[in-house]
Every structure is written in structure tokens, then in C-alpha cells.
Amino acid sequence: KNEVEQSPQNLTAQEGEFITINCSYSVGISALHWLQQHPGGGIVSLFMLSSGKKKHGRLIATINIQEKHSSLHITASHPRDSAVYICAVGGNQFYFGTGTSLTVIP
Amino acid sequence: DAGVIQSPRHEVTEMGQEVTLRCKPISGHNSLFWYRQTMMRGLELLIYFNNNVPIDDSGMPEDRFSAKMPNASFSTLKIQPSEPRDSAVYFCASSPTGAYTEAFFGQGTRLTVV
Numbered sequence: 001k002n003e004v005e006q007s008p009q010n011l012t013a014q015e016g017e018f019i020t021i022n023c024s025y026s027v028g029i030s031a032l033h034w035l036q037q038h039p040g041g042g043i044v045s046l047f048m049l050s051s052g053k054k055k056h057g058r059l060i061a062t063i064n065i066q067e068k069h070s071s072l073h074i075t076a077s078h079p080r081d082s083a084v085y086i087c088a089v090g091g092n093q094f095y096f097g098t099g100t101s102l103t104v105i106p
Numbered sequence: 107d108a109g110v111i112q113s114p115r116h117e118v119t120e121m122g123q124e125v126t127l128r129c130k131p132i133s134g135h136n137s138l139f140w141y142r143q144t145m146m147r148g149l150e151l152l153i154y155f156n157n158n159v160p161i162d163d164s165g166m167p168e169d170r171f172s173a174k175m176p177n178a179s180f181s182t183l184k185i186q187p188s189e190p191r192d193s194a195v196y197f198c199a200s201s202p203t204g205a206y207t208e209a210f211f212g213q214g215t216r217l218t219v220v
Contacts, residue, residue, distance in 0.1 A: 033209070035149075043197060043211040086149060094151040094165075 003027045006087050006097035013104050019074040021100045023087030034061050034072050035086040077104045112198050112212035119219055124186040127215045131200030140173055140183050141197040188219045
């Protein structure tokens with residue numbers, strides 16, 4: 001059983017579409033991270049959440065602690081958003097989701 | 107700041123050899139993390155330092171792996187002896203104040219053990 005589940009595993013969207021990636025976890029956590037891994041392999045930390053909602057540009061991340069669920073939204077998607085998005089949760093240990101591979105087509 | 111700097115970017119070594127990966131965290135960051143990424147297991151946290159002290163090394167796979175942080179600006183991850191199953195991308199990350207703040211990642215070291 002995976003402590004962190006992401007859905008979908010793969011996602012293809014047309015440029016301009018609104019995108020949602022979901023993350024559910026089964027452990028108690030202190031914080032949840034959303035990471036972006038580019039095709040070249042580099043990793044960027046997008047958000048760290050412990051409650052509520054954060055927004056950065058076209059990216060929005062929300063977390064519902066009671067439901068143990070987080071979503072990452074991308075508005076007006078662009079081909080440069082194509083990457084793998086990874087959810088990670090930290091509590092007593094750190095657990096990673098297997099990632100969602102997003103491809104945005106022009 | 108140049109960000110988290112890892113070296114080398116690529117390493118190819120023969121089974122049985124010692125491998126040392128290096129990381130320079132962002133100046134002023136108190137926490138440093140070593141991660142491993144493989145196709146089979148995804149991202150895994152290996153070890154986490156806070157103020158140069160190892161806090162959680164439960165992710166270190168076995169005794170062949172060791173990590174040190176002799177000062178606030180440098181850390182090493184050593185594998186001795188290396189095995190083909192150690193082939194992976196190893197990432198180092200640092201964060202300002204702890205495991206639960208935003209982390210900044212290095213570009214990674216791609217290790218191939220043949």
C-alpha cells in the first residue's frame with residue numbers, strides 16, 4: 001500500500017486548458033509539498049502546504065487536512081508546464097507519490 | 107546565490123569502487139537532504155541533516171551508504187562498495203529552517219555503476 005497516491009498518472013491537455021492533479025495520503029503529516037520535475041531532470045519545489053490554499057502565478061495548491069487530500073491546479077496551461085508533478089508528505093517520515101506526467105500540447 | 111550545487115553531474119564507475127557525491131547547500135540554509143530517484147522506486151529520502159547533525163537516516167539503504175556534513179556549506183554521500191543497483195539520480199536539497207519548509211533542489215548526480 002502506498003502512503004501517497006496521485007491521480008492521474010498521465011495527463012495530456014491542450015494549451016489553455018485548466019488542469020487538476022490530485023494527491024491523497026494515508027499518514028499523519030506536518031506538511032505537504034508539490035514538486036515539479038522537468039524533462040531534463042531538475043526538480044523545483046512549487047509549494048509547501050500545511051493548511052488552506054496557496055497561489056503562485058497560474059498555479060494553485062489546496063489541501064484538506066480532514067480528508068487527507070490535496071490538489072494542484074494549473075490555469076491556462078502552457079506547453080512549458082509539461083513536466084512530472086510529484087506530491088510529497090512529511091510527518092514522522094517523508095513519503096513521495098509516484099508522480100503525474102503532464103503533457104500540454106500547443 | 108547560485109542555488110544548491112552538486113558534483114559531479116554524471117558519474118560512471120565499476121562495481122566495487124567507492125563513489126563520493128558532493129553537495130553545497132544554499133548559504134544560510136539550516137537543513138540538507140539527500141534523495142535518490144529510480145524508475146522502480148521513484149523519489150526516496152535517504153538522510154536529512156539539520157544544523158549539520160543527521161536527524162533522520164532511516165532511508166539510507168544499507169551500511170554501504172554513509173553521509174557526512176562536516177560544516178554548514180558542504181555534505182557528502184559515499185557509497186562503498188558500489189553495486190549496479192545503486193545506479194540512480196541522487197539529489198541534494200536544502201531548506202531554510204527544516205524538513206517542512208520549502209526545499210531547493212540541486213540538479214542531481216546521475217550515477218551509473220557497471
